[in-house]
Amino acid sequence: MAIPSFLTLYNELVSIPTISNVTNEKLDYSNQPLIEKLATWFEDLGFTIDIQPVPNTRHKFNMLATYSNSDNKTQGGLLLSGHSDTVPFDEGQWTKDPFKLTEEDNKLYGLGTADMKGFFAFILEALRDIDLKKLNKPIYVLATADEETSMAGASFFAKNTNLQPDCTIIGEPTSLIPIRAHKGFISNSIKVIGKSGHSSDPDKGINAIEVMHLVIERLLILKQQFKQQYHNEGFSVPYPTLNLGV
Structure with a gap:
């Protein structure tokens, strides 16, 4: 045919x-x-x-x-x-x-x-x-x-x-510019489970929001470390990026 x-x-x-x-x-x-x-x-x-x-x-x-x-x-x-x-x-x-x-x-x-x-x-x-x-x-x-x-x-x-x-x-479109490298992508989720307690004695419980606050704080530090420790001029954004979402 x-x-x-x-x-x-x-x-x-x-x-x-x-x-x-x-x-x-x-x-x-x-x-x-x-x-x-x-x-x-x-x-x-x-x-x-x-x-x-x-x-x-x-x-x-x-x-x-x-x-x-x-x-x-x-x-x-x-x-x-x-x-x-x-x-x-x-x-x-x-x-x-x-x-x-x-x-x-x-x-x-x-x-x-x-x-x-x-x-x-x-x-x-x-x-x-x-x-x-x-x-x-x-x-x-x-x-x-x-x-x-x-x-x-x-x-x-x-x-x-x-x-x-x-x-x-x-054969991805690249406006006819040869591209020899591509960033990868990793997606993960973090789940925090709290423990109920009375507001009059919060130490007997676990506040999931407060724990997640600590997690986000560490992730933001990691985000800056990526920016400071890695550099590749081959990319318009020359370092790994980290995006947080809910």
């Missing part, structure tokens, strides 16, 4: 809703239709396809497409990695159909055009003109699920793969 033209396949990807939402099941779409579409196109180019259900998700999948001219299908080569899902959209803020690729003033509009369904469209367009039989090392294309929410797809893949590429390109 011939792969559609660049703009046609781009539009087909944008037209498939793949919104991720952990709080509202009605707004959380399975990415299976998009994964199967990608799998068909990469298979037409001669890639071997592995579609993996992602545990503890609402019918989400990863896809790994592999092309290798040898028995080696896991070592070396290039991995092109991206996510298949998008954030939700606010109808009141959109002036165009988010599920239709619209070209205007030499720009393309649609939900996920940049972040990051367009990446897969560009990969397919580039591979179309490459003689893959001349490759000396494998090339892999990874499409993951739920990047915009829980990172479930990428996490599941990382824990279960034996893939060891020489290098990886993650």
Whole structure:
């Protein structure tokens, strides 16, 4: 089957809703239709396809497409990695159909055009003109699920793969500026449980608010330590940040 033209396949990807939402099941779409579409196109180019259900998700999948001219299908080569899902959209803020690729003033509009369904469209367009039989090392294309929410797809893949590429390109939009590092993210919660007591003799109880005050005080000290002890000019905010919330 011939792969559609660049703009046609781009539009087909944008037209498939793949919104991720952990709080509202009605707004959380399975990415299976998009994964199967990608799998068909990469298979037409001669890639071997592995579609993996992602545990503890609402019918989400990863896809790994592999092309290798040898028995080696896991070592070396290039991995092109991206996510298949998008954030939700606010109808009141959109002036165009988010599920239709619209070209205007030499720009393309649609939900996920940049972040990051367009990446897969560009990969397919580039591979179309490459003689893959001349490759000396494998090339892999990874499409993951739920990047915009829980990172479930990428996490599941990382824990279960034996893939060891020489290098990886993650096709997130960077305004065409090469980015070689990215900050990570850790989220934790702290719960303080008090002990009831009478206001006339508070020492017999535990005031959870007062304990949490001490916790927050220590966290704010840690926040300053991050700022003073770590520095990387590669980032616009060159130190780890800490944000407190309720």
